[in-house]
Amino acid sequence: MKTFKLMKIQIIEDETIRNFNLHDGLIINKEDDHQTWILEAFLDGSEAEYFKSLQQSKHDIEVLAVISNEKNDPAGLYAAVHEVKEIGDRVSVLFTAHMRNQRNEYAEELLAYILDNKNISGDELLAEFKHQMQEKPRIKK
Structure with missing residues (x-):
């Protein structure tokens, strides 16, 4: 497994891109046969209900993740919200994902x-x- 710093996370909703105030995050390449990635995003607590609804929908969402350096192109992933955990006035969101396409x-x-x-x-x-x-x-x- 390889771990990287998550610099930015966005979710594609129909024809728009939803931005989030990312306080901290990481992305892990599990390097398994399924090319699975794990993302954890530490966000404003006001986003908890949004992510809980995504988790309950059980549908994959399109995520754009900037990895390691803010100047990098975002990586496109298909992801599912695995866990939403409120921590004080923040929320930790755990995703399981697969890369969408080549850059x-x-x-x-x-x-x-x-x-x-x-x-x-x-x-x-x-x-x-x-x-x-x-x-x-x-x-x-």
Whole structure:
């Protein structure tokens, strides 16, 4: 197993991305045959009910996790909320997850989206691509 610092966590809800105030977190690659990851996020206690409802739904959710360094691209995961534990005015949320896709798939999808939806080329295309790679918008397929 390998353990990394969780720097940022977001949940994709339909066409939006929900952000959280992450106080601390870690992500563990179990390095098993199923490519399982374990995430623990220490968040504001006001988020407890939200995560309890996700846990009760028993559906996988799409999670974006920035690992080790805030400048890293977010990793996409399909996750289930395993446990929600209130600790004082904070909440610890434990997820089990599997990686969603390879990092460059997003770049390819973004470039195709920009080419299909904007009438730009050359330097403008490059500038728009760099901007969108930093913003990481959700791309409709």
